[in-house]
Amino acid sequence: MPSPQYWLMKSEPDECSIDDLSHAPGHTVPWTGVRNYQARNFMRDAMRIGDGVLFYHSSCPEPGIAGIAEVASTAYPDATQFNPDSTYFDAKSTRESPRWLHVDVKLVRKTRLLSLKEMREAPGLASMVVLRPGNRLSITPVAPDEWREVLRLLESA
């Protein structure tokens, strides 16, 4: 058995909130719209079914972790890249060689909001990639001890 892996995935609540995820069929959504190579490579090369996901609300009044989810599929082509009507359309991508892939993400449970402020104030989370100055990556790896600390903080307060 490979050791468990953990990720933090940003979603704008206007596009897909934790409640949208909980109301989706099978509590599962395709993680469409990633147009950054590093984030794509995480999904394509590193993610495994069952990996833990911190579901993070970004670009909103209260940014922070809003729930726990898990990786529910291996990577497959993002259909929105072929749709000229989609904001995620990519004219340079082909069906023979799709540029953009994504995984499915399934809700484990909604949690209280662990705010960005609280995350920044937690000594045990200081090393998180997502908290690094200037970080813009929508998918970042989470270390096992960071994952445990987030779960512990979610239980408190």
Added chain:
DNA sequence: GCCAACGTTGGC
């Protein structure tokens, strides 16, 4: 709306 950070593009 501002702006810092940083990824992408394209000319050379």
Added chain:
DNA sequence: GCCAACGTTGGC
């Protein structure tokens, strides 16, 4: 392969 211009992210 360099690098300036440009676009995007995302907190504030």
